[in-house]
Amino acid sequence: MKDTAPTLSSVKPAGRKFTGTDRRAPLRGGLQGCGEYGAGQTAGRFYPIACVALEVTQRCNLDCTLCYLSDRAEMTYDPPLSVLFARLATIHSHYGPGVSVQLTGGDPTLRKVEDLEALCREIRRLGMRSCLMTNGIRASRAFLTRLAAAGLDDVAFHVDMTQERKGFNSETELNVVRRAYIRHTRGLGLRVLFNTTVFGGNIAELSALARFMRDRPEVAFVSFQMQADTGRGVLRGRPDAITQDSVMRAVEVGYETPLHFDTAAVGHAKCNRYASVVTAGGRAVSVLSAKRLTQKVIAALSRADQSTDGHIDTRDSVRRMARRNPFLALQAGLHLLKCVLRLGRGLLRGPVRRQSVFIHNFMAADALEDDRCASCVFMVATANGPLSMCVHNAQRDMHLVAPDRVDGPSGPSWWNAAVPHLSAGPDLPDLSDPGLAPLKRLKGQMRATRRNQKDVS
Ligand code: SF4
Incomplete structure (x- = not known):
């Protein structure tokens, strides 16, 4: 069955639906269950969730x-787009509007730009945020201009030495790429x-990279992701030198200030x-230096929140909180002003910006x-x-071969990653069928064969 461009009215979500009243309750319960609330x-x-990846x-081109x-x-x-639209509908039914949807892969820019435009428009229509997660190679100015016009909110560039980009021998050399992006x-x-993967090959450069990020007012969010033994990558276990503490300290050295990673939790x-x-x-100044004040503000904001379904209107909550707690709002305002003034000479050299740092x-x-899986804030949309x-x-x-169900006007159709188009029935082939590997997928075949040989030996 050939896939045609879907509209939401012709696509119903498959998978679990949220049936409670407060969408935050499942995550809150998970965090309470492990003493993290x-x-x-x-x-x-x-x-209700930090973000959901839509692969x-x-x-990938790397x-x-x-x-x-x-x-x-x-x-x-x-x-097919209809499957992705159905997964978007499922994300929306779970977490409601406001959630950040990461368009990711592989590298999403290998899809036709028209497909990505359609997804950005649909995410915007559902009241969610879209983020393009890319290595940036194909994300030209023209490409990003089209997606921005279609409603893309965020773009996250992954650049680091794990990518083995030709001609670059260090994170410092890769700053040329980062500046261009x-x-x-x-x-x-x-x-x-x-996004930067922190691994044995760049831990020594982490402080310098953090300083580069600190000095880029255009960058709103910096994420350092620690090496993990998962997936097809040739590197495996994490070196002992890479711990949450060592990464936090190296980032603080780069920002040349304590960052108070223990004040607010995500x-x-x-x-x-x-x-x-x-x-x-x-220059950088941490705004989370006043732990008690921050936590009082969190409590007051929580009391001021009147949403019943987990979709918080932040501005509305802040206004209500300030009306109910004028003294606390004044204290918070003065604290922010002090942080800005502590930027000192930096104020003469560049604009004031807020930046989030994430490990x-x-x-x-x-x-x-x-306990971590049960309180996870970073989900992937699956069938x-x-x-x-x-x-x-x-x-x-296992998830690549799980069938997605798409309900259209002429009844349900099915898809999994082993077939190009929707099928009439759910009995789809899986990826171990040798007939399913045309030449263009030879790279995957060779990798899978190598992995099988390793597993046997
Ligand atoms: S369980 Fe894994 S994916 Fe989820 S928040 Fe923790 S580290 Fe991230």
Whole structure:
């Protein structure tokens, strides 16, 4: 069956649906269950999930040494738009409007730009945020201009030495690439994020890289992701030198200031560490330095929240909180003003910007911790509904062959990653069928064969 461009009215969500009243309750329960719902916790209190990945292709134009994809990834077909629309509808039914949807892969820019435009429009229509997660190679200015016009909110560039880009021998040399990518986004109204995998090959350069990020007022969000033994990448276990503490300290050296990673929490502390700074002209000041004040503000905001379904209108909550707690609002305002004034000479050299710094600690595929999986804030959309990214990474092949159901005007159709188009029945082939590997998917075949040989020996 040939796939045609779907509209939401012709596509119904498959998988689990949210049936409760407060969409934050499941995450809050998970965090409470493992003692992580303290005074600084924002997840489950202000939002039902941090983000959901929508994998629009398993293909990639790089082959990172710490890639989380499966060896069989390059043997698969891209999901038709109707499947992706159905997964978007499922994300929306679970988490409601406001959730950040990461258009990811593989590298999503290998899809036709028209497909990505359609997805951005649909995400905007559903009231969710879209983020393009890309290595940037194909994300030219013209490409990003089209997506911005279609409603793309954020672009996250992944650039680091695990990608083995030709001609670059260090993270410092890769700053040329990072600068060029920032230029591509100028004036498009996109929020710019950067992702870096922290591994044995760049831990010594982490402080210098953090300083580079601090000095880029265009960058709103900086994420450092610690090496994890999962997926097809050739590097495996994490070196002892890479711990949450060592990464936090190296980043603080780069920002030349303490970052107070223990003040506010985004999910489980073993998964995520979060800091927030104001920057200007090559200086940074942490805005989370006042722990008691921050936690009082979190509590007051929580009391001021009147949403019943987990979709918080932040501005509305802040206004209501300020009306109910004028003294606390004044204290918070003065604290922010002090942070800005502490930027000192930096104020003369550049604009004041806020930047978030995030350290993400994915788990190894064979060492998943139940409490972290149960309180995960980073989900992937699968055929059976959202799933923790760590769990998904550990079971990728199983999810690639799970059939997606798409309900259209002429009844249900089915798809899995082993077939190019929707089928009439759910009995789809799986990826181990040798007849399913045309030449263009030879790369995946060879990888899978190599992996099988390794597993046998
Ligand atoms: S993806 Fe893994 S490391 Fe990240 S929040 Fe979820 S369980 Fe934690």
